[in-house]
Amino acid sequence: MKKVIIGGLALLLLAGVVASVWIVPDAKWSGVDESVVGKFAKEAGRPPTEPYLNTEQGDLKLFFFLIAGALGGFTVGYQFRQLFPPQQPTKKVDKGGGHSLCCELDSSNRKRYV
């Protein structure tokens, strides 16, 4: 069910982006800072100024953006795994006397009978 929902949302997003070619043919995909914040600021006589650090040069931006995305993703993934370790499969174990009981392994790999 989860996979269906996620897949459906992804398809919906993709369909929306593709459909936008017809919905808004002259779309420039500018950010709202430019289309809203910048517009009102310019009209009021206070246009945005240059950022203090401007390192936008050639393909460096693309390169570092990819690196930053990878590192950001790594950070999220690492912490995610700390908090949500993979679920252990349920195993059948013999607890003596020929009775087979169902148990799970907790995060420390100790058996927890259920």
Next chain:
Amino acid sequence: MNKRTGIGGLVLLLIVLGLDSQPAQAMHITEGILPPQWAALWFALAIPFVAWGLRDLRVRSREEPHLKPMVALVGAAVFVISCMPVPVPTAGTCSHPCGTGMAAIFIGPTLTVVVASIALTLQALFLAHGGLTTLGADILSMGVMGAFTGYGIFILAKRLGTSWFVAAFLAGVLSDWIVYAGTSFFLATALHGDGSWGSMFLSILVAFVPTQVPLGILEGVISGVAYRFVQTRRPELIGLLTKEGTA
């Protein structure tokens, strides 16, 4: 989490992000837009909230070992989400979710202000998202208003008997919209000049609507799904992490 690994990773991320610069595509108020007196006022109002959050982080992390990994996870997510331009087909523009409503229902509003402040500072310094002079206003809108609105709506919706998913969804939607209402407020206050404050505020707010209405709904869905996931996998985290130790 090894402390040294965490700090090293953060420093590396900072260095790498510091070398990147791109046009802002955000609710962030860009460098130089706010007059100095307004910029100073918003800074003065934002600082107590950041101090409150830092104090909360110190106190609560002593009591709850899961807090720091969760804060790191949520902080990295807020950073990524709040500088990720999402194309909005109905408007033909790009904007981004804020993530602070979702963050607030996981780690509480005060810690959300801290992570939002760190994210906004990094973005202002290195990504040309927002600005150093407008940082106070950006912290107030995205950090304070987004976090406290999201948390308040979540609590209120739960008390009214809605499902967990609906409560998280509403927190995500309304926190996103209030952030942009806050940005409109700060811009109108600084820029209306001799004109009417109200008409300028409404003009800016209306200009945000085509982009932010669908994006707010997307943020609501993300919040609801994320909350549902945590509730399913680690329900014990929710009660522990949202309690406000010193609030």
